[in-house]
Amino acid sequence: MEEIVFSVPAVSCGHCVKAITESVGEVPGAGSVSVDFTAKTVVVTGGADPAAVREAIAEAGYETV
Template sequence: MHILKVSGMSCGHCVRAITQAVRALDDAAEVQIDLAAGEVRVASRLSPQQLLQAVRDEGYGAELA
């Protein structure tokens, strides 16, 4: 499980965008998003760097928690 701190998330659209971005690279990924905490938890075969890039490519700030 990788935990990312993500800035700029505020609504359901953000949740869908990030979830779709991760699943575009790993369709079996499990994505849990806590908007209030600004956290994205991902169980995936992807590396942390791949996850960070996927989130950043959607326009959000991201770093490992």
């Protein structure tokens, strides 16, 4: 299973985690979504298209770097 890691500097609280998890969870092929606001990362396992995951993160209101 593929793992994709994104750096999301603006992640800072439980609301951020929930918003990103829900948005990315809707991406086809996203198996699991783990958001760590301490490390400011989003880890997605499965076969999701990285561009689609970035777009879902952006739709949740956060920028990836």
